[in-house]
Amino acid sequence: MVNTYTESEFKTILACSRLHHLGGSIEAYDKSQLYLIKALDGLFLRLVKENFDSIDTLIDTCVKKAFLYYYKNETLDSQVVIKLKEYAYSFLNSVMLYFNKDYQIVYGPTQFFLEYPEARINISISGLFKPTNRKGYLHVVCFVPYIDKHLIKNDFFIRLKAFFFKQYTTTSVATSKHSEVVIHLLSAAPFHKYRSNKATHAFYHKNIPIKEIAPYDPSKEIELVNILKDKNQIIPMCQNKKCLKRSSCFE
Numbered sequence: 354m355v356n357t358y359t360e361s362e363f364k365t366i367l368a369c370s371r372l373h374h375l376g377g378s379i380e381a382y383d384k385s386q387l388y389l390i391k392a393l394d395g396l397f398l399r400l401v402k403e404n405f406d407s408i409d410t411l412i413d414t415c416v417k418k419a420f421l422y423y424y425k426n427e428t429l430d431s432q433v434v435i436k437l438k439e440y441a442y443s444f445l446n447s448v449m450l451y452f453n454k455d456y457q458i459v460y461g462p463t464q465f466f467l468e469y470p471e472a473r474i475n476i477s478i479s480g481l482f483k484p485t486n487r488k489g490y491l492h493v494v495c496f497v498p499y500i501d502k503h504l505i506k507n508d509f510f511i512r513l514k515a516f517f518f519k520q521y522t523t524t525s526v527a528t529s530k531h532s533e534v535v536i537h538l539l540s541a542a543p544f545h546k547y548r549s550n551k552a553t554h555a556f557y558h559k560n561i562p563i564k565e566i567a568p569y570d571p572s573k574e575i576e577l578v579n580i581l582k583d584k585n586q587i588i589p590m591c592q593n594k595k596c597l598k599r600s601s602c603f604e
Contacts (some may be wrong), residue, residue, distance in 0.1 A: 356579055357473040360510055363578055368579040369588055377598040382498055385544035387439065387597060390479070390496050392419035392441045392540075393448065397461035397480040397494075408449060416441040423579050434561040440554050445558050448539065456492065467513055472575045476514060479539070487531060489523035500557045504538075511536050511561055512569040518604045519563060532562030 358366070365372055365379040372379065382390070395415035404410035416438055424437065452458070460481040467474040480494040493514055497504065515534045522533040542555035545583070587602065596602070 354472055355471065356582065357475065358474045358578065362414065362476055363472075366509070366578045366581050367574060370584045370586045371588065371589075371602060372598055374580070374585040375598040375601060377596070380413060380498055381534070381595075383543035384500065385437070386496075386541060388419050388423045388544075389441055389444050389541055391422055392416050393479055393496060394462040395419060396445055396448070397458060399463045400458045408492075412445045412449070413444060417443065432572065437544060440541075443554050444541055444556055447558070451537075451558065452480075452482055452492075452557075454514055455485055457485055457488075458482050459491070461476040462601045465517065467517060469575055471579060473571075474513075475518070476510065478514070479517075490511070490533050490535075491518050491522055491529060492535045492537055493518055494539060496539045496554060499542065500538050500540045500559050505559065505561065509571060509574070511538075512566050515561070515563045516568050524562055532564040534563040536563075 361378045361380050362373065365377065368379040376459070383484075384449055393417055395414065399405050399415065404458045406487075419441060420434075420438060426436075429437070435564055458480060462477070462479055463481065464475050464477050467476055479493075479496050482492040482494065484490055484492070495511075495514070497508075515536050518534045538557070538559040538561065540557040591599070591602070593599070
């Protein structure tokens with residue numbers, strides 16, 4: 354029987370099978386980042402359905418719904434509430450400033466399966482766009498916990514996603530200066546109720562054209578994950594002090 358994993362499960366088992374068995378994830382999003390993801394998902398879904406009067410009204414609706422979902426039962430100072438909503442407004446506006454009328458949305462938040470002989474991996478994306486003037490090309494949007502050189506270089510799921518979506522492009526211009534697929538990594542610094550009162554919110558957007566990366570064969574990682582998934586192996590002298598499961602790791 355072929356094992357099935359989500360992208361998060363696969364990455365977590367590779368990093369720490371003990372963390373996986375404790376129900377944790379290596380993709381440890383801050384609550385405020387989950388709030389942004391909820392607002393972004395709502396925005397992209399409504400863009401697909403074209404069910405809105407204006408983009409400003411749509412963003413306002415998505416932010417309010419996401420806020421109620423994550424903060425409804427919290428007692429927050431009025432200024433913190435204002436800043437949290439500004440945090441989400443600013444993020445969604447920065448996204449739409451890039452994916453403007455020059456892009457047409459194809460999918461909102463969606464899942465796909467990567468099929469291999471020894472595993473099926475469920476990958477998730479935040480949205481899929483195509484340029485209005487190059488409709489054979491695809492732009493894949495993914496929200497990630499952070500963006501740095503290490504992640505860009507070593508997260509092979511970026512390459513797996515790029516080449517998965519390449520099969521759905523229809524361009525035949527091999528010599529074009531444009532990439533048939535572009536991966537867009539989005540991220541945001543977590544909201545801090547004290548620092549965010551004075552500082553500008555930090556949002557990140559990194560484009561990774563498929564022309565700049567090579568295909569990747571995850572066979573070795575799949576073999577390793579299939580072995581580790583049942584091991585529940587504790588990492589000796591673990592130095593990850595920020596791990597959310599650290600307190601229960603040795604119980």
